[in-house]
Amino acid sequence: MPPFWIVIRQLVEIEEQMATSKKVITREEWEKRLNDVKIRKEDMNKLVMNFLVTEGYVEAAEKFRMESGTEPDIDLATITDRMAVKKAVQCGNVEDAIEKVNDLNPEILDTNPQLFFHLQQQRLIELIRNGKVEEALEFAQEELAPRGEENQSFLEELERTVALLAFEDVSNCPVGELMDISQRLKTASEVNAAILTSQSHEKDPKLPSLLKMLIWAQNQLDEKATYPRINDLSNATLEDPTV
Amino acid sequence: MSSIKMNSCNSNNGESKNGTSNSLSSVNHDLGLYFLELARLGSAKAPTEMEEDEEEAPKELNTINSSGGFLFVATDKLSVKYTSVNLHGHDVGVVQANKPAPVKRLLYYFEIYVKDAGAKGQIAIGFTQESFKMRRQPGWEANSFGYHGDDGFLYRGHGKGEAFGPTYTTGDTVGGGINYASQEFFFTKNGTIVGTVCMVKEIKGPLFPTVAVHSLNEEVHVNFGQKKFAFDLKEYEAQERLKHQMTIEKISLPPNISYGLVRSYLLHYGYEDTLNSFDLASKSTVPPIYIAKENGFDEQDIVYALNQRKTLRQLIRNGEIDAAISKLRDWYPQIVQEEKSATCFLLHCQKFIELVRVGALEEAVKYGRMELAKFVELDGFNDLVQDCGALLAYERPQESSVGYLLEESQRDVVADTVNAMILSTNPNMKDLQGCLHSYLEKLLRQLTACCLERRSANGDQGEAFHLHRVLNSVTGLVVLSSIWSRAPPWIQFYQLYSEDSYHLLSFDCWKEILFRGTSDSGMLLKN
Numbered sequence: 001m002p003p004f005w006i007v008i009r010q011l012v013e014i015e016e017q018m019a020t021s022k023k024v025i026t027r028e029e030w031e032k033r034l035n036d037v038k039i040r041k042e043d044m045n046k047l048v049m050n051f052l053v054t055e056g057y058v059e060a061a062e063k064f065r066m067e068s069g070t071e072p073d074i075d076l077a078t079i080t081d082r083m084a085v086k087k088a089v090q091c092g093n094v095e096d097a098i099e100k101v102n103d104l105n106p107e108i109l110d111t112n113p114q115l116f117f118h119l120q121q122q123r124l125i126e127l128i129r130n131g132k133v134e135e136a137l138e139f140a141q142e143e144l145a146p147r148g149e150e151n152q153s154f155l156e157e158l159e160r161t162v163a164l165l166a167f168e169d170v171s172n173c174p175v176g177e178l179m180d181i182s183q184r185l186k187t188a189s190e191v192n193a194a195i196l197t198s199q200s201h202e203k204d205p206k207l208p209s210l211l212k213m214l215i216w217a218q219n220q221l222d223e224k225a226t227y228p229r230i231n232d233l234s235n236a237t238l239e240d241p242t243v
Numbered sequence: 244m245s246s247i248k249m250n251s252c253n254s255n256n257g258e259s260k261n262g263t264s265n266s267l268s269s270v271n272h273d274l275g276l277y278f279l280e281l282a283r284l285g286s287a288k289a290p291t292e293m294e295e296d297e298e299e300a301p302k303e304l305n306t307i308n309s310s311g312g313f314l315f316v317a318t319d320k321l322s323v324k325y326t327s328v329n330l331h332g333h334d335v336g337v338v339q340a341n342k343p344a345p346v347k348r349l350l351y352y353f354e355i356y357v358k359d360a361g362a363k364g365q366i367a368i369g370f371t372q373e374s375f376k377m378r379r380q381p382g383w384e385a386n387s388f389g390y391h392g393d394d395g396f397l398y399r400g401h402g403k404g405e406a407f408g409p410t411y412t413t414g415d416t417v418g419g420g421i422n423y424a425s426q427e428f429f430f431t432k433n434g435t436i437v438g439t440v441c442m443v444k445e446i447k448g449p450l451f452p453t454v455a456v457h458s459l460n461e462e463v464h465v466n467f468g469q470k471k472f473a474f475d476l477k478e479y480e481a482q483e484r485l486k487h488q489m490t491i492e493k494i495s496l497p498p499n500i501s502y503g504l505v506r507s508y509l510l511h512y513g514y515e516d517t518l519n520s521f522d523l524a525s526k527s528t529v530p531p532i533y534i535a536k537e538n539g540f541d542e543q544d545i546v547y548a549l550n551q552r553k554t555l556r557q558l559i560r561n562g563e564i565d566a567a568i569s570k571l572r573d574w575y576p577q578i579v580q581e582e583k584s585a586t587c588f589l590l591h592c593q594k595f596i597e598l599v600r601v602g603a604l605e606e607a608v609k610y611g612r613m614e615l616a617k618f619v620e621l622d623g624f625n626d627l628v629q630d631c632g633a634l635l636a637y638e639r640p641q642e643s644s645v646g647y648l649l650e651e652s653q654r655d656v657v658a659d660t661v662n663a664m665i666l667s668t669n670p671n672m673k674d675l676q677g678c679l680h681s682y683l684e685k686l687l688r689q690l691t692a693c694c695l696e697r698r699s700a701n702g703d704q705g706e707a708f709h710l711h712r713v714l715n716s717v718t719g720l721v722v723l724s725s726i727w728s729r730a731p732p733w734i735q736f737y738q739l740y741s742e743d744s745y746h747l748l749s750f751d752c753w754k755e756i757l758f759r760g761t762s763d764s765g766m767l768l769k770n
Contacts, residue, residue, distance in 0.1 A: 023700070030692070037688040040284070041659060042652055043710045044508070044683060050714075051505050052521070060520035067514045067553075069560070069651045206713070207501045212494040214686055217693035217708070224700035227693075233500050236685035 025227035045070040054205040089188040094123040275585030278660040285647025301340030325456040343449030352420035360412040361461030366392035408437030416473040423705040511681035513552030564594040
């Protein structure tokens with residue numbers, strides 16, 4: 001074999017060996033790469049605006065538009081309406097919330113039987129919370145039972161909720177979690193998401209997904225290389241690679 | 244403590260000795276330089292992030308490297324016919340595409356239509372390497388893959404196939420694709436997926452789309468995407484992305500992390516009004532959000548001089564550069580004392596731009612001669628001086644190739660520079676990178692770098708991460724092309740033929756104005 005080919009073969013072998021062992025990237029090299037990344041200010045502004053808008057910080061979004069010149073990707077007026085609905089559910093005024101959703105767009109509840117059921121369920125919970133036992137029973141029989149017949153999971157939920165009536169101290173009973181504030185928040189965020197979807201806007205802000213993607217990307221890269229990671233997202237500190 | 248390294252022109256500065264130098268002038272100088280590059284980001288000559296991912300996709304068949312004699316490639320280089328009578332296994336008519344399948348993307352896919360299954364229907368579709376032996380079916384040789392029509396078998400690397408999908412014959416459309424995210428090949432028949440198969444790790448290097456015919460009159464037409472595919476690739480791609488997204492969404496985050504990052508972003512850039520509204524609103528949410536302590540957000544450093552930073556940003560965003568400079572002189576004289584610093588330079592450029600914006604051309608010329616001329620032929624500064632000067636050459640500068648200077652984002656760069664400089668005067672600021680980048684930006688940089696590194700570890704296969712693309716997937720391109728089409732044709736001409744000659748031209752104009760004192764800038768417009 002001519003010497004030239006021997007050298008080539010050796011090079012190939014070295015390359016193969018390198019491919020199997022984990023690559024080590026020093027802090028210095030990595031920082032150089034980080035500096036080479038181009039992130040546009042406008043894009044970060046958009047990301048922040050998207051967060052404010054989706055999470056319903058309407059005044060902050062308005063201020064941010066003025067201070068940064070970033071245009072929101074949705075009509076800010078619609079945020080106010082959406083937040084009013086959300087707030088109504090969070091405060092337990094479910095009837096009010098249902099009315100507001102229907103004012104906004106009657107199709108939202110028509111096309112989301114599950115959402116409608118959860119709102120009605122929340123309404124039942126609030127009646128029980130306020131000690132209106134008779135009203136609660138009547139409401140459950142007239143409004144919720146017919147829906148339970150249509151759908152097995154609705155029926156189970158209904159039974160669970162009505163069970164609240166069987167306990168004197170509802171907060172300490174097996175289904176007590178329904179009385180918890182978190183149940184309101186869950187229903188509120190479900191309505192919020194449905195309204196956003198009806199406005200052809202994504203129901204979740206982009207920022208959390210990108211943060212999750214960062215965790216995923218770092219985990220993936222761990223298999224291939226040792227490099228400076230960011231373990232604490234809240235202060236974005238680059239940790240030295242452990243070799 | 245880390246010192247900031249810039250790939251800049253500033254050679255006498257370098258790294259500070261033992262990393263504790265606090266000499267403000269050298270540190271500040273370094274920091275400001277970072278923004279010079281940003282200031283030119285909008286320019287047509289600045290590198291764009293999209294470019295690197297553009298790879299040439301196969302468009303036609305390679306007529307040179309094909310098994311001549313057995314097959315005939317039509318003049319459109321997209322149809323193949325076996326024209327002789329096959330005698331044994333070594334007279335396969337194989338032909339590769341003219342280019343390998345592009346790798347820096349999620350998927351690659353191509354299709355064939357079987358016009359005629361000929362005598363035996365021994366047609367194959369697959370992928371092979373450049374060194375592949377012509378006259379062999381794809382899949383028979385090492386490092387090649389093929390889905391064969393006569394038995395519906397998949398062949399990978401040797402002459403013995405395995406049951407895979409249905410057979411295919413005259414009138415069928417068959418496709419072959421690579422999914423870089425899942426590291427799989429996939430094959431389709433008449434628009435539906437037949438099956439997938441793992442790519443073998445050992446396969447390195449470019450893979451060529453390949454078709455083979457092996458008996459009299461077998462004829463296939465290849466579609467590299469010029470015509471609509473029978474298979475709904477868009478839908479498949481959407482599903483693959485969704486699958487990926489679902490995996491990612493399962494990852495859990497610390498509570499209120501997004502909230503905290505947005506808040507620190509507002510603090511970092513001095514968006515004080517937004518911050519106040521944001522804080523007010525989050526107090527009234529149910530439940531109220533408390534973050535600072537539980538998540539360890541360290542805000543001490545960025546609350547620094549918040550109101551002054553906000554004021555200066557407002558002034559600069561309103562184009563009131565003189566007022567901003569005078570406020571800086573009062574509040575932070577150390578930032579503006581060095582006349583040749585990048586910060587002063589950017590402020591002067593912006594002042595010049597504001598004069599052009601309101602049509603005060605003569606004043607602009609005077610100002611430029613006084614404040615900008617000293618930066619001419621200074622590395623790092625020169626490009627921006629040239630672009631500023633070129634503004635004078637156009638009747639409608641906002642429509643010219645240097646029109647980016649008149650955009651809002653340009654004011655923002657200057658405001659960001661001043662903001663960073665003020666942050667750097669904070670005696671408690673431990674990390675100078677912290678003046679340049681918000682936590683949010685650091686995370687986004689880390690994300691981009693990780694994705695790029697992972698791709699290069701995967702033989703450059705798959706997509707990179709671009710924040711810009713995530714946020715502006717379609718609209719971004721539309722806007723770009725519409726700006727471009729508004730540029731006067733002669734600019735496009737110069738761009739096409741010689742970018743440099745165009746810049747030389749405007750630079751000459753500029754020099755003329757600066758040094759020879761041509762007061763009538765209108766004269767230049769006529770030339």
